[in-house]
Amino acid sequence: MAKKYKYSFTRDHEAKEGLEALVLSGISFAAFIVLAIISFAFSGKGGAVLGAIGLVxxxxxxxxxxxxxxxxxxxxxxxxxxxxxTIFAGVMSxxxxxxxLVGVK
Structure with missing residues (x-):
């Protein structure tokens, strides 16, 4: 009788950098939403502080x-x-x- 081989394609763990990328893009998205709400509340006159936070x-x-x-x-x-x-961070970038670029014009 022939031997039966079992193959497993499970990976040991997720890439650490991938989880960090997901967290950083989530922080960037949250900052985008918060800054958009604050800028709307100030009628577009948020000042340099909002711009600096957006740049970060x-x-x-x-x-x-x-x-x-x-x-x-x-x-x-x-x-x-x-x-x-990577996809989420690229879209946010x-x-x-x-x-x-719209603000520079």
Missing amino acids: AMLLAVYGCYLGLKGLAEKNTGHRFAAIG IIWLALF
């Missing part, structure tokens, strides 16, 4: 995208959080960049 949130999104790509490059780990974090 944009940098968080860019760094989250970098960490997500780094997490996708890891071998023998799960890439679910890394993929979601594009939104922040577009908002920044």
Whole structure:
């Protein structure tokens, strides 16, 4: 009788950078929502403080995208959080960049 082989394709753990990318993009999104509400409440006259917080949130999104790509490059780990974090951080980076370029004009 032939031997039966069992193969398992489970991964040990998720990529640490992927989870960090997801958290950073979530923080950036939360900052976007809060700053939009505050700016609406002040009729667009929020000042430099809101702009500085927005710039920090944009940098968080860019760094989250970098960490997500780094997490996708890891071998023998799960890439679910890394993929979601990279996409979400990339979208947030594009939104922040577009908002920044609209404000520069």
